Amino acid sequence: xxxxxxxxxxxxxxxxxxxxxxxxxxxxxxxxxxxxxxxxxxxxxxxxxxxxxxxxxxxxxxxxxxxxxxxxxxxxxxxxxxxxxxxxxxxxxxxxxxxxxxxxxxxxxxxxxxxxxxxxxxxxxxxxxxxxxxxxxxxxxxxxxxxxxxxxxxxxxxxxxxxxxxxxxxxxxxxxxxxxxxxxxxxxxxxxxxxxxxxxxxxxxxxxxxxxxxxxxxxxxxxxxxxxxxxxxxxxxxxxxxxxxxxxxxxxxxxxxxxxxxxxxxxxxxxxxxxxxxxxxxxxxxxxxxxxxxxxxxxxxxxxxxxxxxxxxxxxxxxxxxxxxxxxxxxxxxxxxxxxxxxxxxxxxxxxxxxxxxxxxxxxxxxxxxxxxxxxxxxxxxxxxxxxxxxxxxxxxxx
Amino acid sequence: xxxxxxxxxxxxxxxxxxxxxxxxxxxxxxxxxxxxxxxxxxxxxxxxxxxxxxxxxxxxxxxxxxxxxxxxxxxxxxxxxxxxxxxxxxxxxxxxxxxxxxxxxxxxxxxxxxxxxxxxxxxxxxxxxxxxxxxxxxxxxxxxxxxxxxxxxxxxxxxxxxxxxxxxxxxxxxxxxxxxxxxxxxxxxxxxxxxxxxxxxxxxxxxxxxxxxxxxxxxxxxxx
Numbered sequence: 001x002x003x004x005x006x007x008x009x010x011x012x013x014x015x016x017x018x019x020x021x022x023x024x025x026x027x028x029x030x031x032x033x034x035x036x037x038x039x040x041x042x043x044x045x046x047x048x049x050x051x052x053x054x055x056x057x058x059x060x061x062x063x064x065x066x067x068x069x070x071x072x073x074x075x076x077x078x079x080x081x082x083x084x085x086x087x088x089x090x091x092x093x094x095x096x097x098x099x100x101x102x103x104x105x106x107x108x109x110x111x112x113x114x115x116x117x118x119x120x121x122x123x124x125x126x127x128x129x130x131x132x133x134x135x136x137x138x139x140x141x142x143x144x145x146x147x148x149x150x151x152x153x154x155x156x157x158x159x160x161x162x163x164x165x166x167x168x169x170x171x172x173x174x175x176x177x178x179x180x181x182x183x184x185x186x187x188x189x190x191x192x193x194x195x196x197x198x199x200x201x202x203x204x205x206x207x208x209x210x211x212x213x214x215x216x217x218x219x220x221x222x223x224x225x226x227x228x229x230x231x232x233x234x235x236x237x238x239x240x241x242x243x244x245x246x247x248x249x250x251x252x253x254x255x256x257x258x259x260x261x262x263x264x265x266x267x268x269x270x271x272x273x274x275x276x277x278x279x280x281x282x283x284x285x286x287x288x289x290x291x292x293x294x295x296x297x298x299x300x301x302x303x304x305x306x307x308x309x310x311x312x313x314x315x316x317x318x319x320x321x322x323x324x325x326x327x328x329x330x331x332x333x334x335x336x337x338x339x340x341x342x343x344x345x346x347x348x349x350x351x352x353x354x355x356x357x358x359x360x361x362x363x364x365x366x367x368x369x370x371x372x373x374x375x376x377x378x379x380x381x382x383x384x385x386x387x388x389x390x391x392x393x394x395x396x397x398x399x
Numbered sequence: 400x401x402x403x404x405x406x407x408x409x410x411x412x413x414x415x416x417x418x419x420x421x422x423x424x425x426x427x428x429x430x431x432x433x434x435x436x437x438x439x440x441x442x443x444x445x446x447x448x449x450x451x452x453x454x455x456x457x458x459x460x461x462x463x464x465x466x467x468x469x470x471x472x473x474x475x476x477x478x479x480x481x482x483x484x485x486x487x488x489x490x491x492x493x494x495x496x497x498x499x500x501x502x503x504x505x506x507x508x509x510x511x512x513x514x515x516x517x518x519x520x521x522x523x524x525x526x527x528x529x530x531x532x533x534x535x536x537x538x539x540x541x542x543x544x545x546x547x548x549x550x551x552x553x554x555x556x557x558x559x560x561x562x563x564x565x566x567x568x569x570x571x572x573x574x575x576x577x578x579x580x581x582x583x584x585x586x587x588x589x590x591x592x593x594x595x596x597x598x599x600x601x602x603x604x605x606x607x608x609x610x611x612x613x614x615x616x617x618x619x620x621x622x623x
Contacts, residue, residue, distance in 0.1 A: 015553030
């Protein structure tokens with residue numbers, strides 16, 4: 001029995017933990033190396049922090065290395081990251097050389113020897129030039145479906161040296177002559193953001209933000225960014241409000257040192273003016289318990305972004321047994337099973353209609369919520385992610 | 400009979416899937432049929448089967464990805480309905496299944512004045528799966544042991560022994576019915592198991608149906 005894995009037995013699907021033990025037997029002693037640019041912050045780091053020790057405890061020689069950089073390196077990799085996501089960026093020869101030099105320096109001090117090396121995101125991608133053996137996979141957590149072409153052309157030469165690439169959605173991938181795999185992100189049900197909370201803990205957070213109890217809560221959690229369309233959500237709420245006494249909570253982060261975020265927040269606050277039932281909450285990045293409580297206290301969760309990455313917040317809400325009304329952007333529609341765990345909508349009016357429908361049918365809402373939780377249990381929990389890693393390690397290291 | 404040890408032990412094998420993106424995407428039904436002709440058979444298998452593995456308890460409106468896409472993304476409900484009645488159990492091979500799907504879409508398009516396409520909907524992304532067999536370590540020799548094991552085993556084992564056995568491994572019948580027939584010498588139970596159509600429902604519904612059949616057989620045997 002592996003303690004790190006056993007703690008998931010109560011939340012994983014039936015038979016899944018025993019299956020993981022069996023799966024791990026197929027990769028005993030295999031060396032699996034993850035390389036990334038950061039150890040903290042972001043969903044990828046959160047999951048790796050948990051998965052690597054579990055894999056290790058289960059007999060795989062799993063390691064996780066983090067590259068060291070400079071301020072210039074951080075600047076150029078931010079440009080590359082933005083460029084891969086479609087923003088017009090210029091990478092000068094000098095910047096590009098910095099990118100290569102920092103990776104070359106890291107290659108000298110890191111142990112790159114493994115059966116499978118997973119390189120996360122663009123920052124450490126040139127390490128592949130220094131590969132020692134084993135299979136190398138580039139794991140892209142970004143939506144690189146519509147990149148700024150010059151940046152992609154520059155970056156593509158590194159990707160071509162890999163044995164495979166992994167994307168979070170088919171639409172996030174580019175044409176490449178190497179195998180491309182699909183691996184969905186996951187959530188950890190035992191973290192502060194997703195663990196069970198007592199009624200008292202939920203109430204305390206709702207009270208802290210002045211959110212009334214006894215009145216249905218519509219919730220959107222997203223950073224204040226034009227693409228998250230908080231204004232559209234307010235319009236949908238207003239249409240529904242004519243028929244139901246409900247309240248809307250718009251909670252998010254992302255305005256610190258971000259003029260665009262500040263502008264969006266100001267617009268949202270202005271649109272919410274004079275309506276005491278709209279709560280605009282600016283949360284700090286470490287507000288995991290508050291987000292958890294808001295999601296658990298919500299009646300319906302809305303994720304109506306116009307542009308989105310995978311949008312794992314949808315799975316977080318579904319895990320808390322909430323029906324989610326989401327748009328078609330990014331991975332939102334991959335997580336929602338339309339009309340079973342929530343609704344996929346294409347307009348403000350569509351969102352308003354589904355809000356009204358659900359508020360008028362509490363039975364449907366609770367059935368959908370229960371199904372949403374089961375759907376996440378089987379598809380978007382860390383245990384599924386672990387299974388994917390074992391499988392890809394087995395398949396690629398024996399090819 | 401049901402407590403008698405079988406001639407051969409039944410070993411449950413589960414499976415794990417990695418999805419591979421083929422990089423082909425169709426935005427209208429003409430492209431869909433053209434790409435369907437070109438993609439590897441593994442992709443035909445993926446789009447007609449692996450949903451059951453990935454979503455073992457939710458029953459969606461249409462039983463394969465092609466029909467689901469036609470209905471949800473193209474809003475062509477006629478094609479969706481026509482594709483939904485294609486039953487993979489009626490075909491001996493994936494190639495034959497592919498030909499039927501192609502001929503059906505071609506026939507549908509021949510009666511259209513314009514090719515239906517996704518307006519606001521998402522393209523159809525062709526994928527394929529790589530399946531890794533994983534022995535579960537669960538072995539049974541009697542129907543009672545089988546019944547107890549099937550209630551707890553990972554749902555991927557049910558998928559492997561029923562779906563994988565049929566089309567990918569091209570076995571004449573699914574592994575459960577073959578074992579009931581060959582080892583437990585229970586031809587009636589084997590026929591009932593073989594007649595279960597796994598495409599109409601979900602893996603969890605299938606699990607529940609198999610459990611019911613086993614319980615009935617065990618009750619019958621206890622009464623005789």
